[in-house]
Amino acid sequence: MSDRVSPPLPRTRAAALSPFLRLVFLLAVDSTAVFFLLRVVALGYYPLAAATFVVLVVVNVILLHRKAYPIRWMVVGLVLMAMFTIYPILFTIWVSFTNYGEGHLITQEQAIDQILAEKYLPETGRAYSWTAYKSAAGDYVLWLQDAAGTGYLAVPGEPLTQPQPGEAGLGALDEDGIPETIEGFNRLNTILATTDQNLPNILFGEAGSTIQIRSPKEAAELLPLYTYDPERDAMISQETGVVFQNIRGTFSAPDGTQLRPGFVETIQLANFREFFTSPALRGPLVRIITWNFAFAILSLLFNLALGLGIAIMFNERGFPFKKLIRSLLIIPYTVPALLTILIWRGMLNPELGVIDRFLENLIGWAPPWFTDQWLAKVAILLINLWLSYPYFMLICSGALQSISEDYYSAAQVDGASAWQQFWQITLPLLLVAVGPLLIASLIFNFNNFNLIYLFNAGGPPMAGTPTPAGHTDILISYVYNLAFTASRGVNYGFAAAITMVIFFIVGTITLLQFRYTNMWEEVSENV
């Protein structure tokens, strides 16, 4: 009845003012965004530029189009979601098809520009004879003479000039045509000039046509070391004639020499192929994936079992100290998880921790929680149990209260035992009620980076893996190592490819959940 499609007519002064304010706001947003866009394009961050552009256009439509009025209520949230959730997902997809990583961080154009800027001092070619002058402050200028005897003044960072005596502080020329003096500078004699440590390293003249001293007699113009051949997509060295072919984003010579920097290039499915077929990676990856699933599923089972057990035990109405027991039992849940994990790390310390010292006294064995891979896994499951059982206890006791007593009375009449009642009535009904939360918890544990990373950083390390991997690493912590621990060179492309695999797994679980629980329908009904 009251469905509103278009904005109601302005009825108050505030409402009348709002179009004007909206325009001012839009103008401010647009000008900032356009400035940002131009800079982003100039820096070569094209994916970011594309995302900004799309978002900018959509924001303008939303704020200007009458029909988009309802969307204005959520425009800030949508923009933030687009930029910081959707764009990173799309960017990850793109990166997974590239070689983005150490040595491959800039665009090909930028890399070519940098490589083309490299110069070399040709052995032959146009040369000058030179005379050096030095100021008291340690600045140098050169007087150059070409083969015809024409004189030039060369100053670092400035174009060559041809001043006559009297101009630019030049004194009279001697018989060789070299100025006797230059104002502010002292002429260096041959011995001083040839033994000077700084002179051979100074680039004279303006950028692009710089001149450097080649020998005690000669100075010469530096030439670009490489030329780029777009047809062959290759760099050709002018000095040696070697061709550097573009191979996977690096210009490489046949002998394996590579030109720095490399650049980002699409390498199609190479990352995924490596993920699925590389024999060096298969060993660690199979173990990581197996443990990843085992960890998520076992955690869910243990945590649910304990949480449900507690909920059933103390669910009874009028159980003594019920409230107090619950308050004490949810304590683990109230401590930020990071602190809990670090506290357990201290308690499980093999030499010093309380648990190991206690076991040492009791049975003469201090379990090496951090260096034995199986014990490390047990420890992680134990910590996760401590962290999460209160949550399961809370959601299970909530769900238990919603199960009607009638079922149990009927079952008792039929003579069902307590055990049968649990399996036939309590568990099925409970699983229906908390099903979505269990799936959410499964997905959360599948990517429970904090626990793995903080407890032992995925350790103990596996031996002989091409990239660092540990026995308790799960996919996401392995990705983190690939992307952020630079010990063997970060590889964003490969990290992103694994991320896509995780996306795929999590997405499948979620879709199955939507399919087999009626969450979607429930959701749709309320819409």
Next chain:
Amino acid sequence: MSSTVPLRQMRTSMKARRTVSVGLRLVVALFLIVFSVFPILWVISASLNPTGSLATQTLIPANPGFDNYRILLTSGEFPFWTWFGNSLKVASITAVLSLAITTTAAYAFSRFRFNGRRTMLKGILLIQVFPALLAIVAIFLMISQVGDIFPGVGLNTHASLILVYLGGAMGINIWLMKGFLDTIPREIDESAMVEGASDWQIFTRLILPLLRPILIVILILNYINIYGEFILARVLLKSNEQYTLMVGLQVFAGAQFNQRWGIFAAGALIGALPIMIIYLLLQDQIVGGLTQGAVKE
């Protein structure tokens, strides 16, 4: 007459069985309580242990004192108060802004009818299924690129961290909030409209006050989540004085953990205390929010 005796016997035996069962369960409860409370007691004891290292700790410290707290709070190398302040600042700003974003969006979804409304609602839910953690490499690269143009929202700034958190604000909370909004009868808005109130006035003067209890619960849950968030903060913040408390304590624990155990324990307790108090005071409301699907990691 004859049947009363067995019945009474049965009653007493049932009563006895119940007493035994309750007693057994209380014993189990005691074990569980020890399991859940022991680490906390151990940390309290560690924080009061003057020698401060893992090896020398006993449950009841020999000469309890506040040395660890003193060292923690006055140390120049580890600016604990700065970290604490950063955490409070980031969590407060994010929680409030995120609540504002969710509430206005949920209001639009609940009260207006427009094309693509269902699709958008489902889309928002689906996108949030992918945890932000997975795109962390992309987020890192993006923030570092943005920082080349606007250093104020680049790496190592709280602004960038808050923006990334807010990018995840439109999620399941919109569903939750829309659910509550749908329970407020439309007649309320309609009568206000007849009197000439604008949508904004209806929203701020009528709807928000009615929503206050649930707003507070969502605000607190958001706050707790952000306060405890670690990985995004770890990746985006680089310098000691920008760290949030969680990142700071993790870094602190990383170096010479065994020797600094007592100081770490003191820091962990101070850091955990606000959240524990909130939880225990607002238990019932928070549990209500949780079971309806609010997020807590």
